[in-house]
Amino acid sequence: MVGNILTALFAQKSVAALDGFSVIPGGWPDHNWVQLGYQIADCCAGFGYSLVMTTVILWIMHFIPGLRLRASEEAEIVGIDDAEMGEFAYDYVGIDADLGPKDTEMQRAESPALTEKDHPPVAPHGERQ
Numbered sequence: 001m002v003g004n005i006l007t008a009l010f011a012q013k014s015v016a017a018l019d020g021f022s023v024i025p026g027g028w029p030d031h032n033w034v035q036l037g038y039q040i041a042d043c044c045a046g047f048g049y050s051l052v053m054t055t056v057i058l059w060i061m062h063f064i065p066g067l068r069l070r071a072s073e074e075a076e077i078v079g080i081d082d083a084e085m086g087e088f089a090y091d092y093v094g095i096d097a098d099l100g101p102k103d104t105e106m107q108r109a110e111s112p113a114l115t116e117k118d119h120p121p122v123a124p125h126g127e128r129q
Helices: 002-010 013-019 034-062 073-078 080-085 105-110
Strands: none
Touching (some): 073 080
């Protein structure tokens, strides 16, 4: 959009004529003031067309079974990487199998009832040892 509008401000008929056959009225440097209006109208038309067609396509997709843009709530909780690909994109992500509230190392140390069997150590890549 910016480039389209700036074309009206900087287009020159002398530069376009360097190819030997292009004849244009030019832009503001050639006192063709109406060119800015044409360029803004073109931007608005392109934006409006894109908005309407995208809305129509998404509305049609809404009625096709199994074709949704939104992930399920379970996939959002687990994480899209794990739900869709079965792996994590980043090494520092770790998820417990039960997805319950996570306890910290301090809570583990303070609670004598928790043993290594209850909370096995986690490997650097989020996998259980």
